Amino acid sequence: MTSELEAGSWKRTLPTFTDYLWFNTKNRQEFVCITDEVAAIVQKSGVTDGIALVSAMHITSGVYVNDWEDGLIQDFQVWLEKLAPAGLPYKHHQTGEDNADAHLKRTIMGHQVVVPITKGRLDLGPWEQIFYAEFDGRRKKRVIVKVMGT
Amino acid sequence: MTSELEAGSWKRTLPTFTDYLWFNTKNRQEFVCITDEVAAIVQKSGVTDGIALVSAMHITSGVYVNDWEDGLIQDFQVWLEKLAPAGLPYKHHQTGEDNADAHLKRTIMGHQVVVPITKGRLDLGPWEQIFYAEFDGRRKKRVIVKVMGT
Amino acid sequence: MTSELEAGSWKRTLPTFTDYLWFNTKNRQEFVCITDEVAAIVQKSGVTDGIALVSAMHITSGVYVNDWEDGLIQDFQVWLEKLAPAGLPYKHHQTGEDNADAHLKRTIMGHQVVVPITKGRLDLGPWEQIFYAEFDGRRKKRVIVKVMGT
Numbered sequence: 001m002t003s004e005l006e007a008g009s010w011k012r013t014l015p016t017f018t019d020y021l022w023f024n025t026k027n028r029q030e031f032v033c034i035t036d037e038v039a040a041i042v043q044k045s046g047v048t049d050g051i052a053l054v055s056a057m058h059i060t061s062g063v064y065v066n067d068w069e070d071g072l073i074q075d076f077q078v079w080l081e082k083l084a085p086a087g088l089p090y091k092h093h094q095t096g097e098d099n100a101d102a103h104l105k106r107t108i109m110g111h112q113v114v115v116p117i118t119k120g121r122l123d124l125g126p127w128e129q130i131f132y133a134e135f136d137g138r139r140k141k142r143v144i145v146k147v148m149g150t
Numbered sequence: 151m152t153s154e155l156e157a158g159s160w161k162r163t164l165p166t167f168t169d170y171l172w173f174n175t176k177n178r179q180e181f182v183c184i185t186d187e188v189a190a191i192v193q194k195s196g197v198t199d200g201i202a203l204v205s206a207m208h209i210t211s212g213v214y215v216n217d218w219e220d221g222l223i224q225d226f227q228v229w230l231e232k233l234a235p236a237g238l239p240y241k242h243h244q245t246g247e248d249n250a251d252a253h254l255k256r257t258i259m260g261h262q263v264v265v266p267i268t269k270g271r272l273d274l275g276p277w278e279q280i281f282y283a284e285f286d287g288r289r290k291k292r293v294i295v296k297v298m299g300t
Numbered sequence: 301m302t303s304e305l306e307a308g309s310w311k312r313t314l315p316t317f318t319d320y321l322w323f324n325t326k327n328r329q330e331f332v333c334i335t336d337e338v339a340a341i342v343q344k345s346g347v348t349d350g351i352a353l354v355s356a357m358h359i360t361s362g363v364y365v366n367d368w369e370d371g372l373i374q375d376f377q378v379w380l381e382k383l384a385p386a387g388l389p390y391k392h393h394q395t396g397e398d399n400a401d402a403h404l405k406r407t408i409m410g411h412q413v414v415v416p417i418t419k420g421r422l423d424l425g426p427w428e429q430i431f432y433a434e435f436d437g438r439r440k441k442r443v444i445v446k447v448m449g450t
Contacts, residue, residue, distance in 0.1 A: 057428060059366045103372055113261075144416050149298065275358050275359070
């Protein structure tokens with residue numbers, strides 16, 4: 001057996017697995033818990049030890065990890081409105097857009113997380129939940145989930 | 151030799167390595183430099199080229215990379231108090247919690263970093279240091295370090 | 301063939317690939333689109349499915365993903381000046397430095413992104429562009445690009 005054949009077989013067996021989550025939120029701003037959806041993709045991938053990259057593919061939405069508590073989610077939204085208000089005379093709006101604040105808000109929250117996988121499961125702390133944060137919704141948008149490991 | 155055996159041997163030899171750092175800070179808010187601890191885990195892993203995911207497993211602490219300079223650390227803390235003050239009437243506090251600001255502060259700092267590994271060492275710039283940022287301490291909390299590579 | 305030889309051949313064939321981008325901006329603050337440079341490194345790596353870590357190696361610059369629209373870039377810069385103003389009496393400046401605001405600004409924007417690679421290309425959404433954000437330029441600084449996958 002040549003090393004070339006080995007390389008081929010290695011390539012065949014390295015588990016990288018890619019899937020996409022689609023969103024079309026009813027409201028312009030909406031936070032959606034996606035922990036279960038990410039866990040299902042990791043299970044489908046067969047990877048039992050590694051990482052899952054969960055990354056928004058649009059620039060006015062984010063992905064973050066925090067608590068699944070409705071009051072806190074409201075606190076986040078009030079806070080983001082204070083730090084990055086809608087309705088200011090943003091230069092971006094001279095292009096016809098009206099969503100500059102959505103770009104800024106998603107920057108605060110982050111647009112991606114890398115989730116560790118151990119023993120076949122998402123290796124999350126007791127209160128960690130993965131969220132999709134939509135800041136300019138009411139249309140189809142995607143999140144990529146790329147799983148890598150062994 | 152069948153490809154199944156090869157897959158088995160590949161799985162045996164792909165270095166993924168997982169460890170956890172524990173913290174129990176004296177103060178509610180405390181920043182701890184963890185570069186050496188992460189480097190030690192990478193060395194133990196045997197991985198000489200790849201990445202180390204360093205990620206807080208609790209939702210009121212963060213992990214970030216920046217300068218190890220006491221004045222700057224104070225600047226960060228003053229700044230975070232301005233952007234995400236404690237003591238506001240957060241909705242999260244209606245659950246009995248008093249730490250909504252800690253969730254917001256850790257969001258600004260980030261909750262994880264991915265550190266590159268090259269030639270057996272953390273591939274960091276001259277001033278880069280890895281920090282654990284505690285915003286609701288005085289109890290046991292964890293950071294996961296997941297190493298992947300070759 | 302022993303499993304040791306297999307391990308050796310596996311190590312030889314796992315594509316991890318590392319390169320560095322150098323910057324020396326004319327202005328103290330400058331945002332530079334680096335999507336093409338990252339794509340070129342990924343192509344050179346031969347990795348067709350995996351991830352590319354793109355990470356600033358200096359602590360007063362960042363790497364982020366967002367829109368390549370000049371008005372929005374100006375909005376980001378005005379916004380960062382409001383959230384993390386230059387010229388305040390930062391403690392960090394007692395060391396002789398004058399760039400504490402640059403450390404804070406880069407923290408808002410993030411210092412690294414992990415870019416998914418699928419079918420030989422950066423797996424980015426329609427408007428996603430990768431940016432280098434310099435907040436204390438006019439000198440040589442680096443970004444590491446570490447590619448991993450199959």
